[in-house]
Amino acid sequence: MGSALAAPTYTEQQLQAGEALAQKAIQASQQGDLQAAERDWTQLIEQFPDNPAVWSNRGSVRVSQNHLEEAIADFNRAIELAPYAPDPYLNRGTAYEGQSRYEDAIADYNKVLDLNPNDAAAYNNRGNAEAGRGQWQDAIADYRKAADLDRNFAFARVNYALALYQTGSTPEALAAMRNLVRKYPMFPDARAALAAALWEQKQQGEAESNWVAAIGIDKRYQDLDWVQNVRRWPPAMVAALQKFLNIE
Known part of the structure; x- marks a missing residue:
């Protein structure tokens, strides 16, 4: 007699259909149709309820x-199913950050780093959570790492x-921003950030040229x-x- 706890078996046809639906969900997310992506992941959860990845992916959407x-409920379920997989902890941390639960977020990022000490995203995200708590030196160290x-x-x-700018290390911050703009002009x-920092340094011409380039790529930077609150620049940079x- 088979055990009632035996893992379910899926046919090749079911697995192929699931893979196709997962690709459809990913494409919907990339196109910005998040509701369609969530519906697809929900359908996959119904078909593969013991797969932690589908729970984690719906959580991210x-x-x-x-x-x-x-989202947190989805990540909790993914963690129950795969307690040693780092991604659900990383993703749950971002959800906690969205609720300003920075201590909980940091705990999740620490867990990711326990599982994978070289996870760059976990260091960056932990820096974001530390910045949310005003721990700027800790954030700087994590961003650098x-x-x-x-x-x-x-x-x-x-x-x-940005964190350097927040702590008053203006020359270093400007140098880092200029290096980024040279390496990643788009x-x-x-x-x-460089435009705002240069404006404060009375370097109006260079500030304005960087600003025109920035909003030509992404107009959201006109929305303070x-x-x-979404991009979460540090207070000094926002100011x-x-x-x-306000120059006009």
């Missing part, structure tokens, strides 16, 4: 829609520069509320951008 409690682990991790590098976050935006 829910975070993108700011449905944070539902993330950038050292992944030399092409542009967001870790810009976060490092990176709007670095250009917008988005920069402060610098506000001065720049």
Whole structure:
């Protein structure tokens, strides 16, 4: 007699159909249709309820829609199914950050680093949570570590520069921003930050040229509320951008 706890077996046809539906969900997310992506992941959960990846992926889509409690429930289930997989902890940490539960987020990022000490994303995200708590030196150290682990991790590098600016290390911050703009000329976050910082340094011409480039790529940097609460720039950087935006 088979055990009632035996793992379910799936036919090749079921697995292929599941893979096709997962690709459809990923494509929907990439196209910005998050509701369709969530429906597809929900369907996959119904078909493969013991697969932690489908729970974690639905959680990520829910975070993108700011449905944070539902997302955390999904990550909790993924962690129950795969307690040694780092991704659900990393993703749950971002949901906790969205709720300003920075201690819980840091605990999850620490867990990721226990499982994988070289996870650059966990260092960067832990830096974000430390920044949320105002622990800027800790954040700087984590951003630097993330950038050292992944030399092409542009967001870790810009976060490092922004945190330096917050702590008054303006020359170092400006140098880091300029390096980013040289290496990634289409990176709007670095250009917008550089524009605001240069404006405070009375370097109006260079500030304005970087600003035109930044908003030509991403107009959201004109929205101070988005920069402060979604992108979550540090307070000193937000204040610098506000001065720049108020010039008219």
